[in-house]
Each structure stands twice: as structure tokens, then as C-alpha cells.
Amino acid sequence: xxxxxxxxxxxxxxxxxxxxxxxxxxxxxxxxxxxxxxxxxxxxxxxxxxxxxxxxxxxxxxxxxxxxxxxxxxxxxxxxxxxxxxxxxxxxxxxxxxxxxxxxxxxxxxxxxxxxxxxxxxxxxxxxxxxxxxxxxxxxxxxxxxxxxxxxxxxxxxxxxxxxxxxxxxxxxxxxxxxxxxxxxxxxxxxxxxxxxxxxxxxxxxxxxxxxxxxxxxxxxxxxxxxxxxxxxxxxxxxxxxxxxxxxxxxxxxxxxxxxxxxxxxxxxxxxxxxxxxxxxxxxxxxxxxxxxxxxxxxxxxxxxxxxxxxxxxxxxxxxxxxxxxxxxxxxxxxxxxxxxxxxxxxxxxxxxxxxxxxxxxxxxxxxxxxxxxxxxxxxxxxxxxxxxxxxxxxxxxxxxxxxxxxxxxxxxxxxxxxxxxxxxxxxxxxxxxxxxxxxxxxxxxxxxxxxxxxxxxxxxxxxxxxxxxxxxxxxxxxxxxxxxxxxxxxxxxxxxxxxxxxxxxxxxxxxxxxxxxxxxxxxxxxxxxxxxxxxxxxxxxxxxxxxxxxxxxxxxxxxxxxxxxxxxxxxxxxxxxxxxxxxxxxxxxxxxxxxxxxxxxxxxxxxxxxxxxxxxxxxxxxxxxxxxxxxxxxxxxxxxxxxxxxxxxxxxxxxxxxxxxxxxxxxxxxxxxxxxxxxxxxxxxxxxxxxxxxxxxxxxxxxxxxxxxxxxxxxxxxxxxxxxxxxxxxxxx
Amino acid sequence: xxxxxxxxxxxxxxxxxxxxxxxxxxxxxxxxxxxxxxxxxxxxxxxxxxxxxxxxxxxxxxxxxxxxxxxxxxxxxxxxxxxxxxxxxxxxxxxxxxxxxxxxxxxxxxxxxxxxxxxxxxxxxxxxxxxxxxxxxxxxxxxxxxxxxxxxxxxx
Numbered sequence: 073x074x075x076x077x078x079x080x081x082x083x084x085x086x087x088x089x090x091x092x093x094x095x096x097x098x099x100x101x102x103x104x105x106x107x108x109x110x111x112x113x114x115x116x117x118x119x120x121x122x123x124x125x126x127x128x129x130x131x132x133x134x135x136x137x138x139x140x141x142x143x144x145x146x147x148x149x150x151x152x153x154x155x156x157x158x159x160x161x162x163x164x165x166x167x168x169x170x171x172x173x174x175x176x177x178x179x180x181x182x183x184x185x186x187x188x189x190x191x192x193x194x195x196x197x198x199x200x201x202x203x204x205x206x207x208x209x210x211x212x213x214x215x216x217x218x219x220x221x222x223x224x225x226x227x228x229x230x231x232x233x234x235x236x237x238x239x240x241x242x243x244x245x246x247x248x249x250x251x252x253x254x255x256x257x258x259x260x261x262x263x264x265x266x267x268x269x270x271x272x273x274x275x276x277x278x279x280x281x282x283x284x285x286x287x288x289x290x291x292x293x294x295x296x297x298x299x300x301x302x303x304x305x306x307x308x309x310x311x312x313x314x315x316x317x318x319x320x321x322x323x324x325x326x327x328x329x330x331x332x333x334x335x336x337x338x339x340x341x342x343x344x345x346x347x348x349x350x351x352x353x354x355x356x357x358x359x360x361x362x363x364x365x366x367x368x369x370x371x372x373x374x375x376x377x378x379x380x381x382x383x384x385x386x387x388x389x390x391x392x393x394x395x396x397x398x399x400x401x402x403x404x405x406x407x408x409x410x411x412x413x414x415x416x417x418x419x420x421x422x423x424x425x426x427x428x429x430x431x432x433x434x435x436x437x438x439x440x441x442x443x444x445x446x447x448x449x450x451x452x453x454x455x456x457x458x459x460x461x462x463x464x465x466x467x468x469x470x471x472x473x474x475x476x477x478x479x480x481x482x483x484x485x486x487x488x489x490x491x492x493x494x495x496x497x498x499x500x501x502x503x504x505x506x507x508x509x510x511x512x513x514x515x516x517x518x519x520x521x522x523x524x525x526x527x528x529x530x531x532x533x534x535x536x537x538x539x540x541x542x543x544x545x546x547x548x549x550x551x552x553x554x555x556x557x558x559x560x561x562x563x564x565x566x567x568x569x570x571x572x573x574x575x576x577x578x579x580x581x582x583x584x585x586x587x588x589x590x591x592x593x594x595x596x597x598x599x600x601x602x603x604x605x606x607x608x609x610x611x612x613x614x615x616x617x618x619x620x621x622x623x624x625x626x627x628x629x630x631x632x633x634x635x636x637x638x639x640x641x642x643x644x645x646x647x648x649x650x651x652x653x654x655x656x657x658x659x660x661x662x663x664x665x666x667x668x669x670x671x672x673x674x675x676x677x678x679x680x681x682x683x684x685x686x687x688x689x690x691x692x693x694x695x696x697x698x699x700x701x702x703x704x705x706x707x708x709x710x711x712x713x714x715x716x717x718x719x720x721x722x723x724x725x726x727x728x729x730x731x732x733x734x735x736x737x738x739x740x741x742x743x744x745x746x747x748x749x750x751x752x753x754x755x756x757x758x759x760x761x762x763x764x765x766x767x768x769x770x771x772x773x774x775x776x777x778x779x780x781x782x783x784x785x786x787x788x789x790x791x792x793x794x795x796x797x798x799x800x801x802x803x804x805x806x
Numbered sequence: 807x808x809x810x811x812x813x814x815x816x817x818x819x820x821x822x823x824x825x826x827x828x829x830x831x832x833x834x835x836x837x838x839x840x841x842x843x844x845x846x847x848x849x850x851x852x853x854x855x856x857x858x859x860x861x862x863x864x865x866x867x868x869x870x871x872x873x874x875x876x877x878x879x880x881x882x883x884x885x886x887x888x889x890x891x892x893x894x895x896x897x898x899x900x901x902x903x904x905x906x907x908x909x910x911x912x913x914x915x916x917x918x919x920x921x922x923x924x925x926x927x928x929x930x931x932x933x934x935x936x937x938x939x940x941x942x943x944x945x946x947x948x949x950x951x952x953x954x955x956x957x958x959x960x961x962x
Binding site for chain 2: 139140141142268269270271273274275277278279280281282283284286287289295320321346347348349350420421422423424470471472473474475502504505709710713714716717719720721724742743744748749750751752754757
């Protein structure tokens with residue numbers, strides 16, 4: 073899924089004149105630039121990040137999908153600052169899916185910031201240099217004698233000025249600077265980076281303008297509802313469509329035969345009408361016989377019982393072992409053992425899954441898709457329909473939330489497959505909330521038997537984790553997996569990770585801070601248990617484990633080389649949050665504080681939760697968060713919003729959320745059975761960023777994982793009872 | 807038969823089954839897509855509109871119940887000073903992340919301020935409790951409402 077990430081790193085600039093005069097600049101792959109030149113395509117149709125009109129309006133393309141993480145505002149900020157534009161003169165347009173022009177277009181993993189921090193600035197800097205070159209040529213002075221200021225070029229010697237718009241047409245024929253070597257600003261001169269800037273689409277959203285995927289309106293468009301088997305893995309045997317077809321307003325009812333892969337088309341029936349509500353109601357008249365195979369017997373309770381058996385035995389696989397774990401445990405003065413678990417979770421993006429597709433008569437298919445991962449969407453459609461990807465056009469729409477759900481594009485494939493049966497008619501597929509919750513790619517449930525060995529001095533001398541996860545057709549998928557370097561493994565001498573597995577057909581996938589959102593709870597809770605056994609608190613144990621160690625070696629990540637985990641940065645945020653929260657101070661009457669730290673998606677976050685219990689309900693009063701995501705907070709508005717949202721998201725998961733599987737199907741259907749946090753439970757959240765001399769990294773995820781153990785550790789401090797299973801069952805706290 | 811409903815000051819004829827929820831008449835019949843579908847069960851508030859000035863979940867009110875009533879949607883929010891003040895605060899305070907629920911939040915907030923121009927923090931929280939924001943921009947929604955309540959609508 074992430075293989076294409078490295079493609080966009082080496083880029084080249086290509087310039088051409090806009091039809092109305094002006095400059096258009098692209099950072100693209102060399103071969104594409106050549107292709108564009110050789111075909112002699114009209115300049116206005118070239119791919120572009122920056123175009124400047126004669127009246128000095130600068131239009132910048134936002135290349136990545138916008139799910140609410142603020143990327144459509146943030147990436148153009150990087151270009152605009154190096155361009156030395158005035159933010160007021162900047163307009164932003166959303167790119168269509170076109171990896172040859174824009175490289176990797178993806179919303180996930182908090183990758184966009186580290187991947188684009190330099191390339192986007194380089195685009196801005198190169199554009200500025202071409203504008204300077206054009207002005208220098210016009211005035212007959214060296215470009216080095218000129219300066220820029222907020223969208224204007226100034227000749228300090230004579231006092232002359234030109235707007236960018238006035239020289240943009242000339243700038244097209246300037247030599248294109250090498251992106252890798254183009255001079256970048258001294259960060260002290262940033263005037264857009266670091267400024268709180270409101271979301272670029274917000275003025276349209278508050279007016280209710282059509283902007284989300286589900287707002288797509290096309291002439292002659294029909295709406296589709298899709299009935300699938302409640303049981304995961306079931307097959308359609310037969311369907312009686314007559315009653316549904318007879319509903320007034322229903323225009324067509326189609327049996328859709330799919331396959332075994334839930335990321336593509338699965339079996340179902342599509343009902344089509346000019347009004348989605350009519351199609352949805354007509355679904356109730358369908359009489360479908362499903363073959364559930366063996367899968368209807370699967371349940372959360374069954375998985376939990378099986379996992380409880382598995383952890384008693386030897387792991388099927390040892391994923392990693394260092395030192396001599398058995399000897400460490402044999403010599404231990406004390407062994408701490410604890411079983412942890414966490415449930416399946418749904419994403420419940422506010423905008424239910426939907427996609428609009430139009431199969432053109434000539435075999436091309438065009439989509440208006442709220443997708444975090446158009447690459448995978450195009451691949452899936454090509455595979456499902458047996459067409460080339462060159463036949464697929466994807467317009468990326470703004471999304472009403474993503475949280476990882478829209479990384480998987482089953483809804484796109486479904487829409488395309490339905491539309492392919494109705495050539496010439498645009499079809500908008502919309503899922504109900506029940507479809508959304510019951511047809512998800514869930515955060516996988518997991519089980520861990522944790523053991524720790526302490527010597528006679530209470531020192532942690534060994535750790536063992538027996539992890540139980542799911543397989544599909546014998547394989548552990550990425551999001552169901554874990555690796556042997558999970559903290560604190562690299563900081564312990566004797567450590568082992570074993571794994572056992574269970575077969576399932578429950579679809580699983582990435583949920584905001586995948587893996588970390590569950591492992592943080594297990595490890596930071598278990599370390600809190602160890603710290604208490606040692607008679608100290610978790611920050612003290614964490615600081616001892618981290619010691620004076622140097623950063624771990626870098627690894628090859630999805631966007632190339634990425635730095636290894638840095639103990640000094642971890643210590644920085646731990647010490648910061650302990651101070652901010654007065655963690656060791658006298659607690660407020662009836663309340664207690666808990667601590668959690670986690671490193672994920674290249675971000676370091678330490679958080680403290682202050683909680684109490686009120687008539688069996690968990691009440692969170694305060695959360696303090698200290699984060700280190702590098703040298704700059706590019707857009708403080710967006711960054712704070714992400715931290716606050718992540719914290720409330722994590723607390724909501726811990727307190728209330730689980731998707732129970734019963735009879736092979738997901739049980740909850742709507743928000744009364746899957747209770748998302750609401751305004752009255754919002755705690756006071758205090759955030760501070762620890763700025764360090766490291767390239768900025770993403771904000772969509774890393775603030776979430778630590779808040780869950782911080783809460784459960786607070787509840788332990790309050791009650792002396794340890795929460796080892798999520799969601800929190802407060803009846804276990806009294 | 808067609809139902810006659812006044813929507814944003816204009817009488818509209820809706821030739822739809824009477825039990826069709828207003829939401830789907832707005833979105834699929836009239837192309838007023840600012841009002842959002844979130845749950846279909848009046849649980850999330852994304853579809854909030856005003857019916858005779860009262861915040862109403864349009865996913866759960868049938869068209870047949872609206873004859874002779876006045877419906878206001880997000881598309882007409884700017885016609886009231888409270889609506890304009892809220893829109894301005896929402897942008898200035900960068901209230902939203904994804905923004906999908908915000909039409910419903912704004913419609914609910916404007917109904918609140920119309921009946922209670924000076925709500926306490928607790929009254930804001932109670933009034934807004936029916937509106938889910940999955941991105942959890944609750945602090946900002948709360949503060950933007952409080953700001954408008956404090957400053958009033960004079961500049962809107």
C-alpha cells in the first residue's frame with residue numbers, strides 16, 4: 073500500500089505559461105515532465121502547484137486528500153511561505169488524483185508533514201527564484217540585488233517594485249532551479265509557517281456549500297443503497313427482488329456478485345432510485361438467502377475464550393527474543409503477570425461511506441470519491457472491473473472524517489461496480505450509519521499475557537509478552553501485527569515477544585494511530601504496574617529505562633529514511649508534562665492523576681489525565697499533553713485541533729467503545745449503541761509543544777495513544793483497581 | 807399529492823411520499839445539500855434545521871408534518887444576525903476539523919442563542935449535547951458560541 077511513497081522524492085520543475093498569462097510550476101517526476109513537453113500539451117492543462125494570475129492572485133494546489141487533518145491548508149502554507157506570498161492573495165484548489173503529477177497522494181500515517189516539509193518549500197522557493205529572475209531581466213539588474221516581500225519584488229537600489237502577477241508570464245521562460253539545491257529561507261524569516269491559520273474551506277462549510285463527497289450533484293444522478301450479508305464472509309445464494317422493485321420510485325434492483333476479498337466487491341444487492349431514502353427503504357423488501365458457511369458461529373466471546381486458552385500455552389511463533397528470558401524469570405525475586413485485552417473498534421466518520429461513479433459509454437469510469445487512499449481505490453476498481461487504471465479518473469473530495477476507514481476503498485469499488493451496470497448514468501452510493509458500523513475494517517481486538525521479572529532490588533530484568541491476534545487465510549495482516557521492538561524492548565536485556573493466532577473473517581484495518589492505539593494501553597499500563605511494584609511512579613520508571621541512551625538507529629520507513637526513536641526527545645516531553653500537570657503534587661479531593669507516554673508516527677507525546685468517579689461514571693477533569701513533533705508547529709490552529717481531538721477520541725474509546733461480534737456479525741448499529749463522546753464530557757485540555765531541532769512531523773495520530781493508559785493509570789491511582797480490559801468496566805473499580 | 811413547505815423563505819412543492827424525512831427531500835429533491843446525513847435516527851444532530859425557529863432533526867421529521875411550517879436550513883443561516891455572527895466566529899476561531907457536522911452545530915447553536923442570548927457554559931453544553939462532532943472540536947464549538955453570546959451580533 074505504501075510502496076509508491078518513495079516515488080515522489082526526486083522531483084523536477086516544469087514551467088509553462090497560463091492561458092491568461094502567468095506562471096505555472098510543477099514539481100513532478102522527470103519522465104512526466106518530458107512527456108508533457110513532447111506531447112506539446114497546452115500549458116494550461118499542465119499539472120501545477122503554483123499559478124499566478126496577472127492581478128497577483130496566487131493559486132496553490134493542495135495535493136493530498138483532506139479529511140479534517142488540515143492538510144489542504146497546511147501544505148500550501150509551506151509553498152506560500154517560501155514563495156514569500158501574502159497569505160491573503162493565496163487561493164487553494166484540490167488536486168485530482170494524479171500520482172504522475174503530484175507523487176504520493178495519501179492521507180494516513182501522519183506522513184504528509186515529514187514527506188512534504190522540504191519538497192513543498194522547495195517548490196515555493198524555486199517559484200520565487202524564477203519570479204526574481206524575470207524581474208531582474210526586465211530591469212537589467214542582477215537577481216541577487218533584488219528582494220521579495222509579500223508577493224512583490226523590490227529593487228532596493230531604485231525603489232522600483234513589481235507584483236508577482238506582473239512578471240509571472242515572463243517567469244515562465246526563466247531557467248528552472250534545481251529543487252534539491254534551491255536556497256530556502258532562514259526559518260527566522262518564516263511569516264506563514266508558525267502562524268495560526270483557519271481552515272481554507274471553513275468559509276464555504278459554514279455557508280453549507282457543497283464540498284463533501286456526498287454533496288456531489290451531477291445531472292441525471294441516481295442514488296444507490298447496498299444490502300450486504302450481515303455475517304462477514306457470507307455468500308449470496310438467491311435473492312427475490314420483486315417486492316423491492318415494486319416500491320414506487322425504485323428504478324432498478326441489481327444482484328451484485330462479488331468475491332472473498334472485502335476490500336473489493338462482496339456479494340450484495342443494489343437498489344437504485346432518484347432519492348436515496350426510497351432506495352434505503354426498499355432494501356427492507358429484499359428477500360435474500362445467504363450462505364454463512366462456518367462464520368456465523370464467530371463471536372467476541374468465542375474469540376476471548378479461545379485467546380484465554382492460547383495464552384496459557386506456548387506461543388505459535390516467537391517474533392523476537394533477546395538475552396535469556398527464561399533464565400531471567402527463573403532467577404527473578406518477583407514475577408508480575410497480567411492479562412490485557414482490547415476490543416474491535418469502528419471508525420464512524422461523520423460522513424458515512426459514499427462514492428459517486430459515472431461509467432462513460434466509452435469504457436472510462438469517473439469517480440468523485442471521499443478517499444484517503446486514491447491509489448488503492450484505483451487499483452481495486454481496475455482489478456474488480458478488469459479495466460486499465462488509465463481508464464479511471466478520480467476527483468478527490470473533501471471528507472467528513474477519515475480516521476483510517478477511507479484508506480480501504482470497498483465503497484469506491486462498490487460504487488464503480490454498480491455504475492458499470494448503468495453506463496451513462498451517474499450513481500451515488502451512500503451507506504447508512506448501520507452499514508458504516510457493521511461493514512467496517514475494524515481496529516482489531518487483541519489479547520496479551522504480560523510477564524515481568526524483577527530482581528531482589530526490584531529492578532526490571534526481563535519481560536515477556538504472549539500476543540494473540542487474528543489471521544485471515546493463515547496470514548497476519550499489517551494492522552493485526554506487532555513487532556519485537558515495542559517499547560521498552562530495546563531498553564531491556566531479556567525480552568521476548570511470542571504470538572498465537574485465530575482465524576477470522578471480521579475485516580480489520582487501520583484506525584487512527586493503528587497498533588499504537590492499543591499497544592500503548594497494554595505497555596504503559598503494565599509498566600505502571602511494574603513502577604507501583606517498585607514503589608515509584610511511571611515517569612520515574614520511564615526516565616530510568618530511557619537513561620542516557622543515544623537515539624536508536626534509523627529505519628527505512630514508508631517515506632524513505634526515518635530517524636530512530638530518540639530517548640532524549642522522549643525524556644523532554646515526559647519531564648515537561650510532569651511539570652505542567654504538577655503530577656506529583658497533592659491531588660484534588662476525590663481525584664487522581666495518571667501518566668502515559670507513547671511514541672508513534674514519529675511524534676513523542678506524554679500525557680497526564682486527572683479523573684474521578686461519579687456514581688459509577690468516569691469523569692475526566694483535566695488532560696495535560698506535552699508533544700515533540702520537531703522544530704516547527706506549521707499551523708498552530710490545526711495542530712492544537714488535532715491534539716485536542718485525539719485526546720477526546722482516545723478517552724471516548726477507553727470509556728465506552730467496542731464493536732461486539734455476535735453470530736458472525738457486528739452488533740452495534742448506530743450512535744445509541746456506539747457512543748461517541750459529546751460536548752458535556754469534554755475535559756479541560758492543556759497542550760504544550762517541546763520544540764527540538766528535528767524536521768517537523770505529523771499531528772493526526774501521535775497524541776492519541778498515551779491518553780488511554782494515562783486514564784486507566786489514573787483510575788488505578790484513584791481506586792487501587794487495575795483496568796486490564798477495554799473499554800473500562802467501572803463495576804470493576806468499586 | 808405534493809406537499810407545500812416554506813423553505814428558506816420560498817414555498818416549495820414536494821411531490822414525495824409523505825413519510826419521506828425532510829432531510830432527503832432537501833438533499834435529493836431540492837439539491838440543498840448543506841444539511842447533512844449522519845445517523846438517520848436523530849442521534850447525532852448533523853441534519854439539524856429550524857422548523858418555525860426550533861432546532862429540529864430533519865432526518866426524523868416527515869415531509870407530511872411540515873405543511874404550513876417554515877423551514878430554515880444552513881444555506882439561509884446568514885440571513886440572521888446571530889447566524890452571521892456564528893459563521894464569523896466559526897471561521898475566526900478555526901472551530902472545525904473535517905467540518906461535516908458543523909452545519910448541524912451551527913443550526914443548533916443559532917437556535918440556542920435565539921432563545922437564550924446569554925447562555926451559561928452549562929447551558930451551552932446541555933443544548934449542544936445532541937450534536938456529535940467525531941473530530942471532537944467541542945472546546946472550540948463551545949468557546950465560539952460563548953464568544954458570540956458575549957460580543958453580541960452588532961458587527962455581524
